[in-house]
Amino acid sequence: MPYDCIVIAKQVPDTKNVTGKAMKDDGTVNRAALPAIFNPEDLNALEMALDIRDRFGGSVTVVTMGPPAACELLRDALYRGADRVILLTDRRFAAADTLATSYALSCAIRKIGKFDLIIGGRQAIDGDTAQVGPQTAEKLHLNQVTYVEKVQDIRDGRIEILRSIDGGYEVVRGRLPILLTVTGTANEPRPPRAKRLLQFRHHTCPAEITNRIRKQLEARGREPSEAEMAEAVNPVLTEAVKQDRMLTVWDADAVGADHDKIGGRGSPTKVKKIESVVFKGRDLKWIEANDEGAKGLVRELVTEHILG
Amino acid sequence: MASKNGVMVFIEQDGGKIADVSLELVCKGRELADRLSVHLEAALCGHGVGALAQTLIAHGCDVVHLADDARLNHYRTLPYSRVVAGMVTRAQPQIVLYGATVVGRDLAPRIASQLKAGLTADCTDLQIGEHTEPGSGKVYKDLLYQIRPAFGGNIIATIVCPETRPQMATVREGVMKLTPADPARKGRVVPAECVLGDEDLVLDILKREKKEKSVNLKAANIIVSGGAGVGGKDNFRLIFDLAHTLGGAVGASRSAVDSGFIGKDHQVGQTGTTVRPKLYIACGISGAVQHRAGMQESAKIIAINSDPEAPIFNIAHYGIVGDLNRVIPMLIKAYKSK
Numbered sequence: 001m002p003y004d005c006i007v008i009a010k011q012v013p014d015t016k017n018v019t020g021k022a023m024k025d026d027g028t029v030n031r032a033a034l035p036a037i038f039n040p041e042d043l044n045a046l047e048m049a050l051d052i053r054d055r056f057g058g059s060v061t062v063v064t065m066g067p068p069a070a071c072e073l074l075r076d077a078l079y080r081g082a083d084r085v086i087l088l089t090d091r092r093f094a095a096a097d098t099l100a101t102s103y104a105l106s107c108a109i110r111k112i113g114k115f116d117l118i119i120g121g122r123q124a125i126d127g128d129t130a131q132v133g134p135q136t137a138e139k140l141h142l143n144q145v146t147y148v149e150k151v152q153d154i155r156d157g158r159i160e161i162l163r164s165i166d167g168g169y170e171v172v173r174g175r176l177p178i179l180l181t182v183t184g185t186a187n188e189p190r191p192p193r194a195k196r197l198l199q200f201r202h203h204t205c206p207a208e209i210t211n212r213i214r215k216q217l218e219a220r221g222r223e224p225s226e227a228e229m230a231e232a233v234n235p236v237l238t239e240a241v242k243q244d245r246m247l248t249v250w251d252a253d254a255v256g257a258d259h260d261k262i263g264g265r266g267s268p269t270k271v272k273k274i275e276s277v278v279f280k281g282r283d284l285k286w287i288e289a290n291d292e293g294a295k296g297l298v299r300e301l302v303t304e305h306i307l308g
Numbered sequence: 309m310a311s312k313n314g315v316m317v318f319i320e321q322d323g324g325k326i327a328d329v330s331l332e333l334v335c336k337g338r339e340l341a342d343r344l345s346v347h348l349e350a351a352l353c354g355h356g357v358g359a360l361a362q363t364l365i366a367h368g369c370d371v372v373h374l375a376d377d378a379r380l381n382h383y384r385t386l387p388y389s390r391v392v393a394g395m396v397t398r399a400q401p402q403i404v405l406y407g408a409t410v411v412g413r414d415l416a417p418r419i420a421s422q423l424k425a426g427l428t429a430d431c432t433d434l435q436i437g438e439h440t441e442p443g444s445g446k447v448y449k450d451l452l453y454q455i456r457p458a459f460g461g462n463i464i465a466t467i468v469c470p471e472t473r474p475q476m477a478t479v480r481e482g483v484m485k486l487t488p489a490d491p492a493r494k495g496r497v498v499p500a501e502c503v504l505g506d507e508d509l510v511l512d513i514l515k516r517e518k519k520e521k522s523v524n525l526k527a528a529n530i531i532v533s534g535g536a537g538v539g540g541k542d543n544f545r546l547i548f549d550l551a552h553t554l555g556g557a558v559g560a561s562r563s564a565v566d567s568g569f570i571g572k573d574h575q576v577g578q579t580g581t582t583v584r585p586k587l588y589i590a591c592g593i594s595g596a597v598q599h600r601a602g603m604q605e606s607a608k609i610i611a612i613n614s615d616p617e618a619p620i621f622n623i624a625h626y627g628i629v630g631d632l633n634r635v636i637p638m639l640i641k642a643y644k645s646k
Contacts, residue, residue, distance in 0.1 A: 272468045
């Protein structure tokens with residue numbers, strides 16, 4: 001029996017590979033300089049959905065909420081085998097915390113309508129909260145299973161899942177529809193396929209085209225006028241539509257989102273303060289790497305009752 | 309002492325044993341409740357767990373909400389979120405705290421979504437303080453400062469929830485200190501309703517396996533940790549030798565665990581265990597923020613690294629630049645001949 005899966009994915013700054021280039025002179029991280037990547041555990045979620053389609057048939061739809069640049073994530077999802085991708089984008093979604101994000105995602109999922117499974121990564125590497133999955137499940141009145149390692153079987157509307165728990169694992173059986181969040185050890189995401197890359201690499205959305213062309217024109221050293229922008233954008237846009245290269249884009253109104261529940265307005269949590277982590281210097285005492293140094297150190301620690 | 313709008317802690321238990329993080333949160337919750345002059349309440353769910361209430365009271369709870377029901381024997385999302393959300397709705401706490409465990413991170417967002425409450429994950433510190441809203445200039449008194457690392461540990465953010473209640477947070481194990489219990493302390497046990505419908509009981513646990521951790525890093529006074537610089541699984545013997553000589557436990561950095569040098573139970577850091585021993589010896593660990601977040605509160609830190617520029621030296625009290633294959637045997641010899 002075929003199953004329809006919706007994958008919820010996020011484009012994130014690559015916080016795990018902070019290189020020298022992304023460091024500011026004061027030793028803090030320049031977040032804007034970090035490359036944007038497909039959140040790693042969301043790739044595991046996509047792989048799980050594709051694997052379910054391989055085994056049982058069905059479809060895989062990927063939804064992401066983010067700026068127009070998140071089209072890159074959707075193209076990547078298409079290269080790897082997704083059937084359908086949707087960008088949820090709107091300036092009014094900006095500054096959303098996990099609650100406002102899950103509300104917006106739940107509106108988009110309601111609009112998609114039919115599904116058996118919603119699958120997301122356990123958590124995103126920029127915030128590491130692991131909250132959006134469960135919060136989305138609650139908004140849709142769905143059951144959830146988090147920390148999923150493996151879908152063992154699906155039959156007769158029931159799904160058998162192996163999940164990790166603290167210090168061990170559990171095998172559970174739930175009913176469809178259900179929301180799952182997947183760990184990084186669940187599977188090995190398949191790579192993009194060359195054929196699909198050629199097929200989808202020029203898929204885009206109007207805002208992405210506009211942003212790209214604005215950047216190109218600005219590189220000439222001045223702000224382009226509206227007329228110049230229109231002149232440059234329109235033919236590209238027309239061509240993309242003609243060749244059927246437009247990605248599906250939904251804004252807040254398209255998914256019927258209540259404006260009081262999205263973005264900063266819909267977010268109960270507020271960031272009061274952000275401090276960059278700076279290496280704090282301590283009174284470091286250098287010890288010579290020889291027997292004398294080792295003896296002196298041990299003596300000092302014994303005197304201070306740290307070593308017995 | 310006001311009985312309304314207290315501080316509540318969700319108590320995680322398995323097989324009648326309270327999770328360490330829950331008791332740590334009761335101790336922290338007591339401190340916050342005293343600061344706010346309110347009650348400290350516990351939300352305790354399970355089957356045959358009534359006897360645990362006295363432990364919670366001894367650690368500082370004034371009220372224990374107890375849901376004792378066979379259907380709550382093992383944690384499952386829907387029955388637990390139904391019952392705990394009910395406790396929160398009835399008791400109206402201003403703050404609810406959860407351990408940042410697999411259970412806490414499954415349950416807390418579910419309840420936050422239902423109650424439309426703010427929730428901050430994996431806090432490393434909680435404080436009470438004032439907040440002025442930048443736009444309106446409105447001043448909020450006695451808010452919960454939810455302090456956590458973000459962006460892979462590169463920033464520390466302070467989060468507040470000015471308008472919504474309860475203010476909720478999950479906190480990692482080992483971050484808050486356990487204070488001694490007072491067996492003579494008095495408190496109340498309030499039986500909680502446990503009304504569950506068929507729609508809440510749609511998940512069956514077919515099998516469950518749990519092992520005790522092979523090492524108890526949190527209880528260790530001395531920890532000797534090895535990182536990528538140890539070079540291999542066999543060479544980790546050196547780390548074990550030093551730990552054994554000093555009477556300490558063996559820790560490891562994430563890269564040592566990921567490289568298969570040693571098991572995950574030994575991992576110290578943001579995704580492992582948070583430790584604060586009397587002495588922490590970091591061998592061949594460069595000192596990524598994620599690792600430092602899990603050990604920088606140690607009373608004394610010794611760093612051994614062949615690279616004098618390694619960031620670990622920035623938080624160490626003693627630094628030894630050299631090959632750990634030479635330095636560790638020297639330390640063992642020096643200790644044995646002391």
